[in-house]
Amino acid sequence: MQNEFLPLLYSFHFYLFGLIAIAAALAFVTRKSPVAAAMWLVVTMFALAALYVMMDAQFIGVMQVLVYAGAIMVVFLFVVMLLNLGHPSEISDMRGKWGRIFGGFVGLALLAEVLTLTRNPMDLRLIVPAIPASVNATGGIIGNVAGSLFHDYLLAFELTSVLLLIAIAGAVVLGKKRNANS
Amino acid sequence: MIAEALTLSAVLFAIGVIGVLTRRNAIIVFMCVELMLNAVNLSFVALSKLYGATGQVFVIFVMTVAAAEAAVGLAIIISIFRHQESVNLKDINLLRG
Numbered sequence: 098m099q100n101e102f103l104p105l106l107y108s109f110h111f112y113l114f115g116l117i118a119i120a121a122a123l124a125f126v127t128r129k130s131p132v133a134a135a136m137w138l139v140v141t142m143f144a145l146a147a148l149y150v151m152m153d154a155q156f157i158g159v160m161q162v163l164v165y166a167g168a169i170m171v172v173f174l175f176v177v178m179l180l181n182l183g184h185p186s187e188i189s190d191m192r193g194k195w196g197r198i199f200g201g202f203v204g205l206a207l208l209a210e211v212l213t214l215t216r217n218p219m220d221l222r223l224i225v226p227a228i229p230a231s232v233n234a235t236g237g238i239i240g241n242v243a244g245s246l247f248h249d250y251l252l253a254f255e256l257t258s259v260l261l262l263i264a265i266a267g268a269v270v271l272g273k274k275r276n277a278n279s
Numbered sequence: 280m281i282a283e284a285l286t287l288s289a290v291l292f293a294i295g296v297i298g299v300l301t302r303r304n305a306i307i308v309f310m311c312v313e314l315m316l317n318a319v320n321l322s323f324v325a326l327s328k329l330y331g332a333t334g335q336v337f338v339i340f341v342m343t344v345a346a347a348e349a350a351v352g353l354a355i356i357i358s359i360f361r362h363q364e365s366v367n368l369k370d371i372n373l374l375r376g
Contacts, residue, residue, distance in 0.1 A: 200300030208293035264347030
C-alpha cells in the first residue's frame with residue numbers, strides 16, 4: 098500500500114465486481130432460455146472469483162473458475178444440449194402472477210432479515226466462534242489453506258472422496274437406460 | 280469491506296431464493312441452488328479474512344458437495360425426462376398422491 102491511490106482503486110474494483118455479480122444474477126433469474134441463464138450465471142461466477150482474489154483467497158478464486166465455471170456449468174449446458182431444451186419454450190416457465198408475487202415477497206423478506214442480522218451491533222463472537230487467526234508467515238497463501246485442510250480437517254477431506262465416489266456411482270446408475278422388460 | 284461482502288452475499292442468496300420460488304424449469308431451479316451455494320461461499324471467504332484460513336477450507340468442501348449434487352441431480356433430471364418428456368416442475372407430480 099505504498100501508493101495512496103491503491104485503496105481507492107481497490108474499493109472501486111470491489112464495488113464494480115459486486116455490481117457485475119448482482120446484475121448478472123438478476124439477468125440469470127429473469128432469462129427464459131436455459132442457455133442464456135447459464136451464461137449469465139457464468140458471468141456471476143467470474144465476478145465472484147475476482148472478489149475472492151481481491152479478498153486474499155487466490156486459491157479459492159482459481160478453484161471457482163476451474164470447478165464452478167469450468168466444470169459444473171459445462172455439465173449443466175451439456176444436459177441442456179442433451180435434452181434439447183436450448184430454445185425458450187412457448188409457454189413461459191415462470192409461475193403465475195401470484196406465484197411470482199409470493200416468491201418476490203419471500204425473497205425480499207429473507208433479504209431484509211439477513212441484512213438486519215448482518216448490520217446489527219451484536220457482538221460477532223455470538224454468531225461466529227472466535228478462532229484465533231493463526232497466520233503462518235512462512236506458509237504463504239496456499240500453505241495456510243493446505244495446513245488446515247490436511248491437518249485439522251483430514252478426516253473430512255478423506256470422507257469427501259467417499260462422497261464423490263458415491264455421487265459418481267449414483268449418477269451412472271440413475272443415468273443408465275433401463276430395459277423396457279425389466 | 281467485509282460488511283460489503285456479506286451484504287453482497289445476502290443479496291445473491293435472496294436472488295437465488297427468488298429464482299427457486301418463481302421458476303418452473305428444473306434445470307434453472309438447480310442453477311439457482313448453485314447460485315445460493317456461491318453466495319454462502321462468498322461469506323465464507325469474507326469471514327476467513329477475519330478468522331483465518333478455515334473458511335477457505337470449507338469453501339473447498341462446499342464446492343465438492345456442489346459438484347456431487349450437480350452430477351446426481353442432473354442424472355435424476357435426465358431420468359425424469361425419459362419418462363415425462365418434460366423438465367417443467369408442473370409436470371413432475373408423481374409423489375403428489
